[in-house]
Amino acid sequence: MQTIGCDIIQTSLSEVFCSVQGEGPYVGCRQAFVRFTGCNLKCNYCDTPVEATKICKFEAVPGSNEFQELENPLTPEKVSAIVNSYSGLHSVSLTGGEPLMNADFINMLETKAPLYLESNMTLPRMAKKVKDKVSYVSGDVKLLPSELLEDPELHLESTIECFRTLKVTKDRDCFCKIVVTKDTSADDIEGVVGAISGYISSLILQPVTQKEMQPKPGFLLKLQESSLNEIDTRIIPQTHKMWGCL
Numbered sequence: 001m002q003t004i005g006c007d008i009i010q011t012s013l014s015e016v017f018c019s020v021q022g023e024g025p026y027v028g029c030r031q032a033f034v035r036f037t038g039c040n041l042k043c044n045y046c047d048t049p050v051e052a053t054k055i056c057k058f059e060a061v062p063g064s065n066e067f068q069e070l071e072n073p074l075t076p077e078k079v080s081a082i083v084n085s086y087s088g089l090h091s092v093s094l095t096g097g098e099p100l101m102n103a104d105f106i107n108m109l110e111t112k113a114p115l116y117l118e119s120n121m122t123l124p125r126m127a128k129k130v131k132d133k134v135s136y137v138s139g140d141v142k143l144l145p146s147e148l149l150e151d152p153e154l155h156l157e158s159t160i161e162c163f164r165t166l167k168v169t170k171d172r173d174c175f176c177k178i179v180v181t182k183d184t185s186a187d188d189i190e191g192v193v194g195a196i197s198g199y200i201s202s203l204i205l206q207p208v209t210q211k212e213m214q215p216k217p218g219f220l221l222k223l224q225e226s227s228l229n230e231i232d233t234r235i236i237p238q239t240h241k242m243w244g245c246l
C-alpha cells in the first residue's frame with residue numbers, strides 16, 4: 001500500500017524478480033515482476049500472500065534463488081533502478097496483491113521496458129490514473145462466491161468500468177483472464193463476457209491450479225466453445241508452476 005509523505009511516494013513490495021510470464025497470451029515472455037503487497041479482495045483460490053512485509057525479496061540473478069533483502073517501503077526510483085538492471089525484458093509485470101492500490105507509485109516508475117498490469121479490475125478510479133502508463137493489461141474477472149464480495153452488484157459494475165477504461169487501443173493491449181473452478185457457472189461467464197468483449201483482445205480461461213478445486217476439462221472446452229463466437233477464447237493454465245520458476 002503506497003504511502004505519501006511530504007511528496008515522497010513509497011510502497012511496500014513483497015518481491016522483485018526476473019522470470020517469464022506464466023499465464024495468459026504472453027506466456028514465455030521474459031519479464032521483471034514487481035509484486036506489491038496488500039489487496040482489496042480475498043479470492044478463495046489465491047496462491048499469493050498479500051500481507052505487508054518489512055522486507056522485499058530481490059533476486060538479482062534470474063533463477064538463482066539467491067535473494068537480497070531490501071527494506072520496505074521502497075521508492076519508485078529504487079524499484080525502477082532494480083527493474084532496469086535486468087536484461088532482455090519484454091515488459092515489467094506489476095502484480096501483487098493488487099497493484100492498482102499503488103496507482104501514484106506506478107505512475108512514477110521509469111523503466112526501459114513497458115509496463116504490464118496484472119489487476120483484479122475492481123478499482124476504477126485507480127485504473128483511470130494509470131491508463132496512459134501501462135502498455136499491457138491482464139485484467140481478471142473475479143467470479144467469486146457472493147459471501148466473498150461486499151457488494152456483488154458494485155463488484156461487477158467496477159469490473160466493467162475498469163475494462164472500459166483500460167480497453168484495447170493502438171498503444172495498449174488488454175485481455176481478460178477468468179480463473180475457472182469446479183464452482184464456476186457458465187451463465188456468470190457468459191454474462192460478463194458479453195459486457196466486456198468489446199474492450200478486450202482475448203479471453204483466457206485459466207483453470208485454478210489447486211487440484212481439489214479444478215473444473216473438468218469438458219466444462220472448460222464447453223465454455224470455450226460458447227465464448228468463441230464472441231471473442232478469441234483460449235484455455236491456458238498457470239505454466240510457471242510446471243517447471244518450477246517463480
Ligand SMILES: C[S@@+](CC[C@H](N)C(=O)[O-])C[C@H]1O[C@@H](n2cnc3c(N)ncnc32)[C@H](O)[C@@H]1O
Nearest residue numbers: 045046047048096097098118119120140208209
Ligand atoms: C496473484 S494475482 C495478482 C494480481 C491481481 N490481484 C489479480 O488477481 O489479477 C495474479 C494472477 O494469479 C491468478 N491466480 C491466483 N491464484 C491462482 C490459482 N490458485 N490458480 C490459478 N490462477 C491463480 C489470479 O487470478 C491472477 O490472474
Ligand SMILES: Nc1nc2[nH]cc(C(=O)O)c2c(=O)[nH]1
Nearest residue numbers: 020021022023095118240246
Ligand atoms: N512466472 C510467473 N508468471 C506470472 N503471471 C502472473 C503472476 C502473478 O502472480 O501475478 C505470475 C507469477 O507469479 N509468476
Ligand code: SF4
Nearest residue numbers: 039041043046097120
Ligand atoms: S485479487 Fe489477486 S492478489 Fe487479491 S486475493 Fe485475488 S488473486 Fe489474490
Ligand SMILES: [Mg+2]
Nearest residue numbers: 047048095246
Ligand atoms: Mg503468481
